[in-house]
Amino acid sequence: MNLHAVCAIYRFEMARAGRTLMQSIISPVISTSLYFVVFGAAIGSRIPETHGISYGAFLVPGLIMLSLLTQSIANASFGIYFPKFTGTIYELLSAPVSYLELVVSYVGAAATKSVILGLIILATAGLFVPLQVAHPLWMLLFLVLTSVTFSLFGFIIGIWADGFEKLQIIPLLIITPLTFLGGSFYSIDILPPFWQTAALFNPVVYLISGFRWSFYGIADVSVGISLVMTIGFLALFTAIVAWIFKTGYRIKA
Amino acid sequence: MQPIITISNLSKSYASGFQALKGVNLEIRRGEIFALLGPNGAGKTTLISTICGIVNPSEGQILVDGHDIVTDYRAARSMIGLVPQELTTDAFESVWATVSFSRGLFGKRKNPAYIEEVLKALSLWDKKDNRIMTLSGGMKRRVLIAKALSHEPSILFLDEPTAGVDVELRQDMWQLVRSLQARGVTIILTTHYIDEAEEMADRIGVIRKGEIILVDEKAELMRKLGKKQLTLQLEAPLESIPSELGGYELDLANGRSELVYTYDAQGERSGILALLQALNAAGIRFKDLQTTQSSLEDIFVSLVRERK
Ligand SMILES: Nc1ncnc2c1ncn2[C@@H]1O[C@H](COP(=O)(O)OP(=O)(O)O)[C@@H](O)[C@H]1O
Numbered sequence: 047m048n049l050h051a052v053c054a055i056y057r058f059e060m061a062r063a064g065r066t067l068m069q070s071i072i073s074p075v076i077s078t079s080l081y082f083v084v085f086g087a088a089i090g091s092r093i094p095e096t097h098g099i100s101y102g103a104f105l106v107p108g109l110i111m112l113s114l115l116t117q118s119i120a121n122a123s124f125g126i127y128f129p130k131f132t133g134t135i136y137e138l139l140s141a142p143v144s145y146l147e148l149v150v151s152y153v154g155a156a157a158t159k160s161v162i163l164g165l166i167i168l169a170t171a172g173l174f175v176p177l178q179v180a181h182p183l184w185m186l187l188f189l190v191l192t193s194v195t196f197s198l199f200g201f202i203i204g205i206w207a208d209g210f211e212k213l214q215i216i217p218l219l220i221i222t223p224l225t226f227l228g229g230s231f232y233s234i235d236i237l238p239p240f241w242q243t244a245a246l247f248n249p250v251v252y253l254i255s256g257f258r259w260s261f262y263g264i265a266d267v268s269v270g271i272s273l274v275m276t277i278g279f280l281a282l283f284t285a286i287v288a289w290i291f292k293t294g295y296r297i298k299a
Numbered sequence: 300m301q302p303i304i305t306i307s308n309l310s311k312s313y314a315s316g317f318q319a320l321k322g323v324n325l326e327i328r329r330g331e332i333f334a335l336l337g338p339n340g341a342g343k344t345t346l347i348s349t350i351c352g353i354v355n356p357s358e359g360q361i362l363v364d365g366h367d368i369v370t371d372y373r374a375a376r377s378m379i380g381l382v383p384q385e386l387t388t389d390a391f392e393s394v395w396a397t398v399s400f401s402r403g404l405f406g407k408r409k410n411p412a413y414i415e416e417v418l419k420a421l422s423l424w425d426k427k428d429n430r431i432m433t434l435s436g437g438m439k440r441r442v443l444i445a446k447a448l449s450h451e452p453s454i455l456f457l458d459e460p461t462a463g464v465d466v467e468l469r470q471d472m473w474q475l476v477r478s479l480q481a482r483g484v485t486i487i488l489t490t491h492y493i494d495e496a497e498e499m500a501d502r503i504g505v506i507r508k509g510e511i512i513l514v515d516e517k518a519e520l521m522r523k524l525g526k527k528q529l530t531l532q533l534e535a536p537l538e539s540i541p542s543e544l545g546g547y548e549l550d551l552a553n554g555r556s557e558l559v560y561t562y563d564a565q566g567e568r569s570g571i572l573a574l575l576q577a578l579n580a581a582g583i584r585f586k587d588l589q590t591t592q593s594s595l596e597d598i599f600v601s602l603v604r605e606r607k
């Protein structure tokens with residue numbers, strides 16, 4: 047194991063986040079705050095409590111999840127796409143670094159940033175609504191697992207992308223809609239029966255449901271299924287990454 | 300002594316189907332400066348990239364100090380520093396950060412004193428905290444060299460290191476290359492500037508259309524292929540070359556006022572004495588004479604042309 051290399055890449059990526067603090071931390075915090083102001087305080091006061099939880103509090107896990115998914119993908123995809131774009135990837139490829147070490151360092155850095163971001167948003171939420179975390183360890187587990195899983199997904203997108211538009215397209219066309227429809231803003235049991243069934247095909251439902259359960263002990267689907275689904279995604283993305291490196295897909299001529 | 304790099308039967312076909320390397324066999328000796336010469340698109344960068352692990356070989360084997368570059372890539376790559384042809388650098392990093400990053404990437408523990416030494420040797424020390432994007436092209440090239448040297452490689456690849464580089468950097472670079480060689484580093488460079496290869500290299504390889512067409516000691520190459528010319532400035536122009544001089548390789552030049560005799564520098568006898576006597580007998584007088592030896596450049600051009 048080339049630990050020096052893993053540390054070097056990890057530090058490099060974290061330093062990049064430091065330089066782009068505005069983009070990576072402040073802007074998600076601002077947009078989340080706006081959600082709380084608009085939906086939590088302004089509109090939320092007219093929405094009845096769900097399962098005895100105020101609408102503002104109900105929003106917290108969903109909004110954190112929304113940021114986790116989009117930021118993990120954005121961070122990790124950019125992290126690996128940029129060296130490809132500038133050509134500095136030559137150095138990574140010529141270094142005595144295994145593919146596993148590359149993934150661990152890039153995905154590890156992106157996931158770290160997401161976890162930090164998630165905690166910052168959680169703290170921000172505390173300014174607007176009373177916070178309550180029923181199962182803190184489960185909360186952290188879902189936070190970390192989701193960050194890692196979707197950073198891996200971002201890594202795959204970054205390798206696949208051959209232009210900046212492609213970096214944006216999957217988060218924009220797939221992740222954001224699935225998250226909005228996946229119960230960030232409502233419990234899916236308020237949906238008509240048909241749409242409840244349809245929602246079960248949305249993978250993000252399982253992520254948000256499990257995460258919300260760790261806060262309030264309420265869930266759309268059982269927490270066990272949420273966990274299995276999250277780990278399933280992790281396994282799927284890991285397999286895709288393994289295939290990419292085995293074939294050198296879009297990395298090595 | 301065992302060669303430091305052994306390339307056997309290496310071929311590379313790109314995904315486009317283009318075959319950039321065709322059955323290349325090459326050995327690089329420990330501690331030498333090897334110059335790879337070839338026209339644009341000959342496959343120099345492909346060859347270097349394959350050795351360094353950036354391009355997958357299609358066929359064949361490469362050993363770096365006995366380590367296979369595919370199965371034992373860690374050991375092989377740890378020994379190699381690469382200065383790429385293109386100026387590819389991080390824009391926002393500082394010089395110090397990017398060079399330290401390279402050292403870590405190659406698995407070496409931190410050594411600020413060594414990095415300092417490298418930066419000073421490359422006149423980068425006063426720029427160490429500058430962001431790379433604020434540097435000139437020549438300075439960026441120096442940064443790439445510093446990155447390649449950051450992990451104390453025993454083999455250094457320089458892919459067209461002096462293309463578009465100012466005279467001062469060129470000179471610095473050659474001085475550095477010599478001092479690296481003195482420390483036992485093996486250096487492989489590609490260049491378009493043949494005079495450079497001529498000045499620097501111990502051995503020269505010529506690559507054309509993916510094939511190594513010649514490898515030799517520079518001195519040997521010059522001797523073998525070097526032709527000498529004797530130019531005689533005639534007192535009066537000649538209509539044509541007299542038939543009694545038909546046994547010599549002669550040409551008229553400069554408005555028939557010069558007679559050029561081409562002979563093999565490696566031949567036992569130059570034949571000059573006999574030629575001069577024959578000229579005398581034919582009544583051809585000359586004012587002056589000079590000899591020239593073809594440069595590596597001429598050799599190179601004629602090699603590449605001959606095989607077309
Ligand atoms: N990634 C690639 N895909 C397809 N063809 C390539 C690729 N890289 C280089 N080539 C082709 O391979 C040949 C050799 O290129 P290169 O090794 O860069 O030559 P040199 O460095 O000697 O100028 C060129 O004809 C070039 O167009």
Ligand SMILES: [Mg+2]
Pocket residue numbers: 343344345384458459
């Ligand atoms: Mg080239």
